[in-house]
Amino acid sequence: MKTSYKTHACGELRPEHEGQEVSLAGWVHRRRDHGALIFVDLRDNDGIVQVVFNPKQAQEAYAVADQVRSEYVMQVKGKVVRRRPGTENRDLPTGEVEVQATAATILNPAKTPPFYINEESEVDDLLRLRYRYLDLRRERMHRNVWLRSRVVKFIRDIMTDHGFVEVETPILIKSTPEGARDYLVPSRVNPGCFYALPQSPQQLKQLLMVAGFERYFQIARCFRDEDLRADRQPEFTQLDIEISFINEDDILSLMEEVLTALAENIRPDLRLIKPFPRLTYDEAMRRFGSDKPDLRYGLELADFSDLLRESEFAVFRDTLAGGGVVRAICAPGGAVFSRRQVDDLTRFVEGVGGKGLISIGLTGEGPIEQLTEEEFHSPMHRHLTVAEVRAMAQRAGAKRGDLLILVADEEYRACQALDALRRELARQLKLADEGLLAFCLITDFPLVEWNEAEERWDAVHHPFTSPREEDLPLMDSDPGRVRARAYDIVCNGWEIAGGSIRIHRRDVQEKMFGLLRIPPEEAQERFGHMLEAFEYGAPPHGGIAWGLDRIVMILAGERDIREIIAFPKTKTASDPMFGAPSSVSEAQLRDLHLKLDLDEGGARTSP
Ligand code: ASP
Helix, strand or coil, X not given: CCCCCCCCCHHHCCHHHCCCEEEEEEEEEEEEECCCXXXXXXXXCCEEEEXXXXXXXXXXXXXXXXXXXXXXXXXXXXXXXXXXXXXXXXXXXXXXXXXXXXXXXXXECCCCCCCCCCCCCCCCHHHHHHCHHHHCCCHHHHHHHHHHHHHHHHHHXXXXXXXXXXXXXXXXXXCCCCCCECCEEECCCCCCCEEECCCCCHHHHHHHHHCCCCEEEEEEEEECECCCCCCCCCEEEEEXXXXXXXXXXXXXXXXXXXXXHHHHHHCCCCEECCCCCEEEHHHHHHHHCCCCCXXXXXXXXXXXXXXXXXXXXXXXXXXXXXXXXXXXXXXXXXXXXXXXXXXXXXXXXXXXXXXXXXXXXXXXXXXXXXXXXXXXXCCCHHHCCHHHHHHHHHHHCCCCCCEEEEEEECXXXXXXXXHHHHHHHHHHCCCCCCCEECXXXXXXXXXXXXXXXXXXXXXXXXXXECECHHHCCHHHHCHHHCEECEEEEEECCEEEEEEEEECCCHHXXXXXXXXXXXXXXXXXXXXXXXXXXXXXXXXXXXXXXXXXXXXXXXHCCCCXXXXXXXXXXXXXXXXXXXXXXXXXXHHHHHXXXXXXXXXXXXXXXXX
8 A cells, every 4th residue: 555655565566667766664574784785675564575775876775774673664765676687586476676775764673573573483482472563573474364354354245245234242241151151341330240241142143033134144252261272262253143044954055155165265275075075963973083073084983892792802891881882993004003103192092081092903915804813913912803803804994004993982982082093193194185175064963961060961052052843852851862953064173163043932942941950030030031032023043153263274274273363362361462361450449349359379469
């Protein structure tokens, strides 16, 4: 953009600008003093261009260039010339030209930055966040922030083109639960009362359906006080969507269309699996041990339970008799894994809560049906018969040279262990096709899951998700078997979106609250507005929310959402640049009618 400081952006200059007098402003990316000439790579938002200072042509400008250092802010005037043949820089989009400076001004000097801005180097995370404004100057971060902005623009355009209305919903509201702890904000004017920051706009978007908007979206900020991981931040962004008069197919087809268009627009260099594979929750758990399987590679799980019921090996027999399972993964070529590699995998599985694993290496030549006693190797060799091993190998589609890795455990824990193992093996064996965006759709989640600690049923999705009509009677007799009208979208092993068809009738919603053991008075107190709204003509409706940060992370090729959030928090939910969260004055606390009680070793408030 042209301003009073610049006629052009540094990154925009090309041979067609040859001969033009330009004015540029930006940061000193790099300065090279060749004695007779000084070269400055000048950087601004749009890129980098080389500026040459020649004392014979512009003495004063040269004297300025002599003083500048990395990250000084300067303005340069000069003429665009073609570089001499052989001196072009193919790595720079502006590399065929340079600017011969005629005048230069320092707009602001800079201290030596705590880390390199002009090189990709490993920098301590805390230091990066402490100086986030410098970290964001680095090329990769700059690119990520821009990519995010393009994603958001694309979404706004496509959603509005599809007839969606964008509505902002309040941040100061009442708890709208998604299974995490709320962030609370004390009210000054209502002593003793608190707002809860929304964990999502769930109830508000449903109320917009009751209000007759039919197609809503919002780029919405959500707040959840929970343990942080690479894909979780205390505040994060959703593309939030709700639609009336739809079923699961309507919304999933629309999402497939929008995600395909987005991916093809932002990452035309990557391929997609089309149409997106659809798996039920049960199928995903059985084949991959996970409801967010990474489909960029195979490594499907095999179930050996029925093959081993009569096994002589007590671990198998007892596990199966107790209702558990024996499942396995086949590591292609893994028969050559060293003892140490297998031990490492065992420790890895134990680290994720598994009981351990049993490995069987398959060696020799010829069809697997002819495998002999001497041709399989396992620490548990004496407990296994060759017939069992042949049957297992055939079931798993294993070949000689492969390694079968078995887990015997209660089903949920076996899935957890094998899912982690599958991801780890894919990483070690580099099996993921990096040129692929493997989206898939997961449907038919269970409605509720048993909470052992609290001895009650919890909603798997949230309390507003509709059960399948035909499963309604099971809500009384066998809640664990009720299927929800819920769905997730997964990409490359990350859950990137989740949603459901909602309950829109008061009686069903009340029944659901009952199942979750929310007493009627509490349901009325917390969700009375929803129950009431359902009595004023609520249309059938459903929706979904994308974890926008995760999608941007995947499109940017990053592995941590902090790389695509301009100002994220650390893993302990703090901002080292601002020093947030921080203590507040006694006066502020008094205004809010609060007294701190920090007996449990919390930080004291400063007066
Ligand atoms: N509110 C849900 C969530 O945040 C998404 C949805 O059901 O639309 O996961």
